[in-house]
Amino acid sequence: TLYFRDIEDWRLLRIAEEEDRILLTRDLGLFRRARKRSIRTLFIEEPAIEKVLAYLSIKYGIRLDFNKEDTRCPECNAKLRYTTSLIDVADKVSSYIASKYREFWICPSCGKVYWQGRHWKTIEKIIEVAKYERGKLQARLRLREKPLSTTVKKSE
Template sequence: MRFIADMMLGRLARWLRLYGHDTLYGVEDDDEIIQVALQEGRIILTRDSCLAGRAKKLGAEVILLSSNSLGGQVRELKGLGIDFPELFPASARCPKCNGPIKRVSKEKIRGRVPEVVYWKYDEFYVCTKCGQIYWPGRQWGEMVKMDRRLRD
């Protein structure tokens, strides 16, 4: 499934990317959201009933969410059969730009991360689109904790 999330759903969009879902975010204009959804076969995620109604009339697939919280939104999507697989860096998408993430050798990131990070970790991932580098450090640990809360 490919999604496009409206501007009210930034946190959800980042988490969908972490779960490996191709999710566009950052398009501010409702007409453009509808156009992109129709052209690219994306499902519109929104809390805006006016946008949802207009999009449906034009033939776009829409999920109208009612919850304002990330946990509630994830529960709604799970209830519709959207998969939330185990968090794993190699299957995630970049939470910043939506690009695919791939594992890279430690040698390839030398000089691109702080020295302390380079020597402390052996596992690195890079976004193939924006070049952002990720490693299973403290921030990844916090995401895993949040993932557990979302699963409960």
């Protein structure tokens, strides 16, 4: 997984091509340019992240669960190191965070530290709804017996 907030289209296309990545985009022009270059790409129209995750789970076999031993930094994409040692994070988090949480993920590349704070409940809810949406989509696909398209349409 790679995630870029600000990157020129040509660089994104080059990375997808050179590293044989699947390009997910809401930019129709970028989607069309990627298709012309035979880059595997998926155009996302659906605004609901839960439905997008459900679709990706089916189309690409992506698991909808959290593996604390195998997760990546949302800032730089490096693999995070899991730890329960307060010594590892003592100088990187506040004393309040250190006293409240016991599990941490440290990025060896950018140095950021993560824990399951308040936002974690929101993430868990999104994953649960995505699993539910995946079940609904799988049932509809069994009825249609058609493969998934290269576009995640609204309310698909």
